[in-house]
Amino acid sequence: MLSFTTGRRILKEYFVASSIEEALAYLSAHHGEAQLLGGGTHLLPQIQRGEGVAQRLVDVSHIHPMTKISLQDDYLLIGGAVTLEDLLEEELVRQQAPLLLEAVQDMGSPSLRHLATVAGDIVSAEGLSRLSVALVTLEAEAEITNLTGAQWLRLERLFVRRGLSRVDSTAEILTAIRLHPWGAGQGMALEGGQRTRGQAGGTVLLGIALTLDATGEHLAGLVITLSSAETIPQRLGQVEEALEGQTTSEALHELPRLVRQVAQELAIPPQEAASLALRAFRRALEMARKRSLPSQGSR
Numbered sequence: 001m002l003s004f005t006t007g008r009r010i011l012k013e014y015f016v017a018s019s020i021e022e023a024l025a026y027l028s029a030h031h032g033e034a035q036l037l038g039g040g041t042h043l044l045p046q047i048q049r050g051e052g053v054a055q056r057l058v059d060v061s062h063i064h065p066m067t068k069i070s071l072q073d074d075y076l077l078i079g080g081a082v083t084l085e086d087l088l089e090e091e092l093v094r095q096q097a098p099l100l101l102e103a104v105q106d107m108g109s110p111s112l113r114h115l116a117t118v119a120g121d122i123v124s125a126e127g128l129s130r131l132s133v134a135l136v137t138l139e140a141e142a143e144i145t146n147l148t149g150a151q152w153l154r155l156e157r158l159f160v161r162r163g164l165s166r167v168d169s170t171a172e173i174l175t176a177i178r179l180h181p182w183g184a185g186q187g188m189a190l191e192g193g194q195r196t197r198g199q200a201g202g203t204v205l206l207g208i209a210l211t212l213d214a215t216g217e218h219l220a221g222l223v224i225t226l227s228s229a230e231t232i233p234q235r236l237g238q239v240e241e242a243l244e245g246q247t248t249s250e251a252l253h254e255l256p257r258l259v260r261q262v263a264q265e266l267a268i269p270p271q272e273a274a275s276l277a278l279r280a281f282r283r284a285l286e287m288a289r290k291r292s293l294p295s296q297g298s299r
Contacts, residue, residue: 013056020065020175023058024147027171030056036169037061061117066175069093075178080119080143084131085110087118096181099188099209103134119174122158125165127227128193128205132159136233137188137207137225140179146172156225159232185212185220187288191276193227203229204263204272208280212288217247224259224277228268236262248285255281 012033017023027034034056060066066081069090076096078087084104087093093100107113107121107130121131122142132155141152144167155177158165167174182188186209193205205228211221222240227233239258243251256274263273 014059015056016059016062018062020060020063020145020173023060023063023173024145026056026058028147032170034058034170036173060173066119071096071181072178074180076181078118078177078179080117080174080176082118084108084113084116084118084121088113097138097179098182099134099138099190099207100131102190103130106130118177122155122177123165123167123169123174125159125161125163125232127162127229127231127233128203129227129233130190130193130205133193133205133207133225133227133233134190135177135179136235137190137209137223138179139209139223140177142167142174143176143178144172145175150175152178156233156235159234162230162232182209182291183211185216185288185292186210187212187284187286187291189280189283189287191280191283192272202272202276204269204276205233206259206273206276206280208277208284210281210284210288212248212292216289216292219244219246219248219251222251226259226263226266226268226273228266231266231268234266238262252278252281 015026017026023036035058037057037059061081063081066079068079069082069086069092070077071092076092084107087100087104104113108116118131121129122135126132136156140155142155142158143150143152158167160166188207188209190207192202207225209223210219212218213220222244224236224239225233226236236259239262242258243254246254255277259277260270260274263270
């Protein structure tokens with residue numbers, strides 16, 4: 001433990017937890033004063049500006065189960081303290097959820113990716129978080145643990161509004177993320193949002209994951225996630241339902257109109273959203289056809 005001054009606030013303690021139980025016990029003992037810290041890329045700048053509410057920080061970045069990536073019970077399991085750089089370097093992620101690599105490789109500098117954690121990025125509830133949009137598109141679930149136990153929630157249910165999530169970091173921990181690995185006939189793509197490497201930043205971010213049926217011509221499953229700089233990631237359920245079962249050519253024809261309509265209702269630039277949807281759908285479709293079942297052959 002240590003005490004130090006940052007910005008206009010004096011932090012009484014910096015506590016490094018060695019287990020989930022120890023972290024929760026500390027939060028409970030100092031309820032309202034203590035707050036979780038992972039990589040600190042979102043919280044520490046707030047504290048330095050005098051905006052943080054915590055007087056005590058609980059570092060969970062060294063809790064071993066929260067730093068692991070593994071396959072368990074037909075799920076890809078990602079600990080909440082896994083860093084963005086860990087995702088990039090993990091072969092399981094490359095094999096089972098390549099959309100996460102596409103998301104993370106354009107998120108900030110290497111030094112930031114070495115610090116930023118999966119849980120921290122989610123709890124920050126930023127509309128243009130490429131990782132959050134990718135995880136919602138992959139229908140990920142989050143494990144929220146407190147003193148009464150743990151429960152799994154669909155990731156999109158955690159977001160209240162931009163900058164605010166339902167996870168109370170003074171009393172509970174986002175301990176893990178789980179999602180189903182991708183399979184044959186599935187494809188996924190992410191378009192838009194903040195980019196690096198000299199590319200201009202956009203105001204809209206859209207993810208698509210689709211599954212082809214046995215013929216390779218119809219959509220057996222579809223997920224579309226839309227977000228913007230001023231909103232939170234959200235599934236376009238009405239668009240998904242309207243397009244599921246259609247042929248890929250029919251879906252390509254209808255997709256821009258449907259996305260444009262919903263985006264307008266959400267106060268998201270409709271033309272930008274429609275354009276991103278077309279690009280993402282075409283890339284996801286190409287990937288799905290390359291991964292078609294052996295009986296389908298290449299298309």
